[in-house]
Amino acid sequence: MKSIKDSFTTDAINIKTYPLGEYDNIVVMFSRQYGLIKGVAKGVKRPKSKLGARMQMLVANKIMLKNGRNFDTICEAQALNTFNKLRTNLDKLTYSMYLTEIINVMCTDSDEDTQNNERIYELFYNVLDGIANSLNKTEIFLNTIRFQLKFMTQIGYGAEFETCLKCGCKIKDSAYFSVLSGGVVCSNCRYDFDTYIGLHKKIREFLIAQQNCKYGEKTSYDNLVDENFCEKCFLLLKKYIDSRSLHPTRTLKVLKEIT
Numbered sequence: 649m650k651s652i653k654d655s656f657t658t659d660a661i662n663i664k665t666y667p668l669g670e671y672d673n674i675v676v677m678f679s680r681q682y683g684l685i686k687g688v689a690k691g692v693k694r695p696k697s698k699l700g701a702r703m704q705m706l707v708a709n710k711i712m713l714k715n716g717r718n719f720d721t722i723c724e725a726q727a728l729n730t731f732n733k734l735r736t737n738l739d740k741l742t743y744s745m746y747l748t749e750i751i752n753v754m755c756t757d758s759d760e761d762t763q764n765n766e767r768i769y770e771l772f773y774n775v776l777d778g779i780a781n782s783l784n785k786t787e788i789f790l791n792t793i794r795f796q797l798k799f800m801t802q803i804g805y806g807a808e809f810e811t812c813l814k815c816g817c818k819i820k821d822s823a824y825f826s827v828l829s830g831g832v833v834c835s836n837c838r839y840d841f842d843t844y845i846g847l848h849k850k851i852r853e854f855l856i857a858q859q860n861c862k863y864g865e866k867t868s869y870d871n872l873v874d875e876n877f878c879e880k881c882f883l884l885l886k887k888y889i890d891s892r893s894l895h896p897t898r899t900l901k902v903l904k905e906i907t
């Protein structure tokens with residue numbers, strides 16, 4: 649329990665900052681041990697701030713926080729990964745921001761389930777690193793899709809692509825994905841076409857492979873898919889995730905409006 653000690657150390661990735669007074673910022677972070685946490689970065693907006701650039705969005709730090717009455721204060725930060733390549737490409741930045749939004753809306757503050765936090769942290773770190781090092785948009789999508797699938801599984805909302813949700817049969821061909829139920833039904837169990845998204849066999853097999861592989865592992869599909877194929881999968885998963893959250897994600901909507 650972090651509240652017992654005066655100060656504590658953890659690895660954390662910055663996901664959001666907002667101003668507090670003239671010189672300070674509140675930084676929302678996803679931490680390895682405690683899940684979502686907030687801390688005040690004092691004097692971060694002064695020119696000679698010792699926290700400085702390490703407190704910007706999408707930087708992973710080892711931080712030391714001091715317990716406070718309203719907010720904990722970030723005393724020290726040592727950069728673990730600044731994911732610099734994310735900031736040189738609008739697509740990389742946009743999809744990373746989308747992922748931070750998912751974490752922010754789907755995770756709870758100071759979650760005590762350390763093992764769960766640890767796994768989400770690793771997944772988040774890996775996806776940012778993967779997107780930062782992507783060579784094209786297909787690779788950005790591949791990373792994003794893996795995160796969407798694995799994150800949902802980790803928080804207990806894993807999507808089902810193999811077994812019909814209604815009759816339990818093992819699906820061999822194309823199927824119908826129900827956004828609301830988060831899984832597929834077979835052609836016999838589909839009674840109202842409008843509520844389902846048709847899922848071609850290839851898409852279904854691709855998603856199963858991405859869901860089941862280890863994060864950094866290559867699957868036999870990775871070199872076969874293109875940007876359009878990946879975008880379809882991404883949007884399907886985005887719809888599903890939005891249906892599970894109280895606040896649908898806005899990052900991509902905002903981008904569409906400004907470009």
Ligand SMILES: [Zn+2]
Pocket residue numbers: 812813814815816817833834835836837
């Ligand atoms: Zn069925």
